[in-house]
Amino acid sequence: MKKIQSVCNYCGLGCNLDFHVENGEIMMVSPTENYPVNKGFCCIKGLNLDKQCTKIKGRRSPLLRNDKNEMVEISWKEGFETFVKRMTTIQKHHGSESVAFISTGQITTEEMALLGHVGRNYMGINGDGNTRLCMSTSVVAHKQSFGFDAPPYTLNDAQLSDTIILIGANPVVAHPIFWERVKDNKNAKVITIDPRRSETARNSDIWVDIKPKGDLILFYTLANVLIENGWIENSYIENYTEGFEEFKSHVSKFTLKDVEKITGISEKRVLELARIIHNGKRVSFWWTMGINQGYEGVRTAQAIINIALMTGNIGREGTGANSLTGQCNAMGSRIFSNTSGLYGGGEYDNVERRKAVAEALKIEESLLPSKPTLPYNVIIDKINKGEIKGLWVISTNPRHSWVNNQEFKKAVDKLEFFVVQDIYEDTDSAKICDLFLPSVPAIKKTGVMINTERRMSAILPILEKEDGELTDYDILLGIGKELGMGRLLDNWKTPEDAFELMKKCSKGMPCDITGATYELLSGSKGIQWPFKEGQLLKEDERRLYEDNKYYTTSKKANFIFGDPIKNPIEISIDFPYTLNSGRGTVGQWHTQTRTREMDVVNSITSKEAYVNINPELAKDLNIEQNEKIRLSSCNGVKSEFIAKITDSVKKEHLYAPIHYIETNSLTPSVFDPYSKEPSYKMVSVNIEKINVEGAGGYEKNQDR
Ligand SMILES: Nc1nc2c(c(=O)[nH]1)N[C@H]1C(S)=C(S)[C@@H](COP(=O)(O)OP(=O)(O)OC[C@H]3O[C@@H](n4cnc5c(=O)[nH]c(N)nc54)[C@H](O)[C@@H]3O)O[C@H]1N2
Numbered sequence: 230m231k232k233i234q235s236v237c238n239y240c241g242l243g244c245n246l247d248f249h250v251e252n253g254e255i256m257m258v259s260p261t262e263n264y265p266v267n268k269g270f271c272c273i274k275g276l277n278l279d280k281q282c283t284k285i286k287g288r289r290s291p292l293l294r295n296d297k298n299e300m301v302e303i304s305w306k307e308g309f310e311t312f313v314k315r316m317t318t319i320q321k322h323h324g325s326e327s328v329a330f331i332s333t334g335q336i337t338t339e340e341m342a343l344l345g346h347v348g349r350n351y352m353g354i355n356g357d358g359n360t361r362l363c364m365s366t367s368v369v370a371h372k373q374s375f376g377f378d379a380p381p382y383t384l385n386d387a388q389l390s391d392t393i394i395l396i397g398a399n400p401v402v403a404h405p406i407f408w409e410r411v412k413d414n415k416n417a418k419v420i421t422i423d424p425r426r427s428e429t430a431r432n433s434d435i436w437v438d439i440k441p442k443g444d445l446i447l448f449y450t451l452a453n454v455l456i457e458n459g460w461i462e463n464s465y466i467e468n469y470t471e472g473f474e475e476f477k478s479h480v481s482k483f484t485l486k487d488v489e490k491i492t493g494i495s496e497k498r499v500l501e502l503a504r505i506i507h508n509g510k511r512v513s514f515w516w517t518m519g520i521n522q523g524y525e526g527v528r529t530a531q532a533i534i535n536i537a538l539m540t541g542n543i544g545r546e547g548t549g550a551n552s553l554t555g556q557c558n559a560m561g562s563r564i565f566s567n568t569s570g571l572y573g574g575g576e577y578d579n580v581e582r583r584k585a586v587a588e589a590l591k592i593e594e595s596l597l598p599s600k601p602t603l604p605y606n607v608i609i610d611k612i613n614k615g616e617i618k619g620l621w622v623i624s625t626n627p628r629h630s631w632v633n634n635q636e637f638k639k640a641v642d643k644l645e646f647f648v649v650q651d652i653y654e655d656t657d658s659a660k661i662c663d664l665f666l667p668s669v670p671a672i673k674k675t676g677v678m679i680n681t682e683r684r685m686s687a688i689l690p691i692l693e694k695e696d697g698e699l700t701d702y703d704i705l706l707g708i709g710k711e712l713g714m715g716r717l718l719d720n721w722k723t724p725e726d727a728f729e730l731m732k733k734c735s736k737g738m739p740c741d742i743t744g745a746t747y748e749l750l751s752g753s754k755g756i757q758w759p760f761k762e763g764q765l766l767k768e769d770e771r772r773l774y775e776d777n778k779y780y781t782t783s784k785k786a787n788f789i790f791g792d793p794i795k796n797p798i799e800i801s802i803d804f805p806y807t808l809n810s811g812r813g814t815v816g817q818w819h820t821q822t823r824t825r826e827m828d829v830v831n832s833i834t835s836k837e838a839y840v841n842i843n844p845e846l847a848k849d850l851n852i853e854q855n856e857k858i859r860l861s862s863c864n865g866v867k868s869e870f871i872a873k874i875t876d877s878v879k880k881e882h883l884y885a886p887i888h889y890i891e892t893n894s895l896t897p898s899v900f901d902p903y904s905k906e907p908s909y910k911m912v913s914v915n916i917e918k919i920n921v922e923g924a925g926g927y928e929k930n931q932d933r
């Protein structure tokens with residue numbers, strides 16, 4: 230039996246797994262023992278990674294919608310020809326930017342890079358990632374505060390901390406292997422800040438039951454309290470940061486006296502939290518979607534960064550203002566996709582970077598985009614306005630996951646040509662496309678993924694592709710050739726070629742990976758960036774900013790802050806409850822296209838959309854366990870859910886897992902002004918009983 234080590238392509242931790250293969254079949258999957266991330270553990274999704282396109286077979290050739298509105302099989306040649314003919318015709322008539330793509334954090338770095346070359350460089354189109362729904366808040370926060378999108382930590386910091394503060398993060402469900410490491414650290418006090426008594430909050434030493442979106446005020450008040458008590462590291466602030474005096478004066482407005490009204494946390498508890506931060510010798514802050522997906526997410530993330538900076542809790546063991554990534558290759562998308570910045574980082578108007586990247590790719594500089602992509606929400610708006618007429622969706626399922634998701638359906642109805650490239654032809658998005666391009670899943674691919682702590686890991690083909698099967702890389706090459714890119718593809722023949730190009734683009738940048746090779750990565754412990762040519766790999770875990778130098782021009786970190794803005798979502802008499810959303814169970818992944826192949830998960834998870842409701846509220850409204858109820862949202866849409874009664878939500882709150890299409894039918898189009906990340910986590914809704922006479926005015930969700 231052959232044993233092949235590869236990376237799990239679900240969550241951003243990037244556990245490594247050993248695939249035991251015999252006669253072209255995966256006999257067993259086991260977690261790699263000495264891999265620094267997961268050290269011989271993994272979650273149920275990783276263990277079941279053999280089940281990709283097995284029960285639900287993948288296709289070997291594309292599907293095209295015919296005049297009778299049926300999807301019919303066509304050859305790959307016809308697929309590429311149709312793609313190119315339709316997209317370029319639209320561009321000819323309506324300008325190059327009348328076509329766009331939306332991609333993902335779940336394909337290999339090489340595929341992202343090639344997509345950026347074909348789509349952004351050659352076709353001249355806008356293309357954003359679903360990472361906009363997830364990590365863009367952290368990206369902007371890092372760039373402004375640190376001078377580069379460079380998260381400080383290594384996962385081991387969770388084990389070296391004496392105080393672990395989890396903010397808007399539920400790792401018990403979303404990052405289980407990270408949670409293992411938190412639990413392993415018996416010396417740490419674990420504090421979870423979450424409006425919900427999540428699985429993580431229940432298992433923490435302290436649950437800070439903040440009001441939804443109260444975080445910015447909480448962190449500004451904490452900063453003020455820390456300053457007033459002199460609980461700050463003056464020498465760190467003086468030597469390694471900029472803007473502290475302005476920040477100090479800004480936060481002086483946020484006093485203990487006012488804190489409870491907005492955050493729901495009493496003066497005493499806020500003071501206690503400040504004291505815990507002060508008493509900690511190695512305090513680490515970890516945030517995820519409870520912060521990123523907010524209408525003022527960027528400033529909130531920076532408020533966390535500011536506290537780490539002013540207390541000197543960064544660049545040392547067990548510390549850091551640390552944002553965990555969601556998807557397996559979100560970090561690849563952030564730095565090597567040519568969407569919001571040049572390959573290897575840098576803005577599109579940075580003369581030096583343009584020159585360096587053009588030279589690395591051996592292309593004319595004029596071929597590089599001159600500006601960042603239009604963000605996801607603007608792409609959808611422009612489709613609805615009729616300005617964008619062709620859309621290409623790769624490895625994401627926006628009909629389900631996009632905010633206010635019926636707007637996506639409306640947008641698709643306006644498109645002249647809609648292409649979906651996925652491993653399954655029956656996703657909610659693929660079902661409504663004109664052309665479906667089937668890719669094989671990651672277990673048949675070669676490439677590199679970059680995890681949450683900047684660790685590159687090798688994806689190796691566990692199974693051979695069968696006749697007619699193509700990877701996303703093959704598909705992109707096919708499209709590029711058909712577009713007539715010719716010699717522009719000479720340096721992109723294989724994934725390894727693309728990796729070599731990305732190495733060159735990264736040279737001299739904070740994410741320099743010139744020292745990495747496929748050979749070094751394969752069967753290894755992974756390699757964190759930066760890793761420069763000639764550098765020796767001395768330790769398995771490396772953090773950034775140990776030298777207290779940041780990537781800004783002055784080499785100092787910035788205190789960035791702003792006045793809180795009014796929450797665009799209001800709780801009113803019409804919509805008196807707050808609907809929160811997020812991950813449901815360890816076994817369910819996003820829109821469930823992949824995890825539905827796991828019988829063990831199907832047997833224990835709800836088939837129907839459900840919503841958590843507090844026992845007291847259920848009693849007041851006379852709602853019983855498992856009763857079907859209807860939620861009406863401030864965005865004008867109503868959807869039905871099964872009521873699951875639990876005290877994990879407060880009386881005035883509801884929580885709906887994102888694994889059901891109903892949830893995002895209710896989320897309104899509200900975005901952070903800087904990152905354009907949707908403010909998914911807070912919706913105002915009302916509850917209607919379904920079996921009550923006269924509860925009319927409801928239109929059945931068109932999709933169900
Ligand atoms: N099993 C599983 N694991 C996954 C995924 C999956 O689909 N399934 N998806 C992956 C991806 S892409 C991502 S991005 C990560 C997400 O990982 P997480 O962000 O940890 O998961 P979420 O459930 O989205 O949200 C975390 C918590 O934010 C809380 N929250 C909501 N509003 C607020 C608020 O105003 N303030 C605070 N402080 N907290 C708030 C919610 O109650 C929730 O408990 O998970 C990754 N891991």
Ligand SMILES: Nc1nc2c(c(=O)[nH]1)N[C@H]1C(S)=C(S)[C@@H](COP(=O)(O)OP(=O)(O)OC[C@H]3O[C@@H](n4cnc5c(=O)[nH]c(N)nc54)[C@H](O)[C@@H]3O)O[C@H]1N2
Nearest residue numbers: 362363624625626630650651652668810811819820822909
């Ligand atoms: N209300 C609410 N909405 C949310 C969130 C929330 O917390 N609340 N979270 C948001 C976040 S953080 C995220 S990341 C998004 C996720 O949203 P999506 O990206 O839409 O979710 P997935 O189900 O992961 O979609 C990935 C798609 O890629 C396909 N796929 C898998 N592997 C491959 C491959 O190798 N090649 C190709 N071509 N296709 C492949 C899968 O079959 C699937 O259809 O959801 C967002 N939506």
Ligand code: SF4
Nearest residue numbers: 237239240244272275
């Ligand atoms: S914790 Fe994340 S990376 Fe590890 S096995 Fe589970 S889904 Fe995969």
Ligand SMILES: [Mo]
Nearest residue numbers: 362363555556
């Ligand atoms: Mo995500």
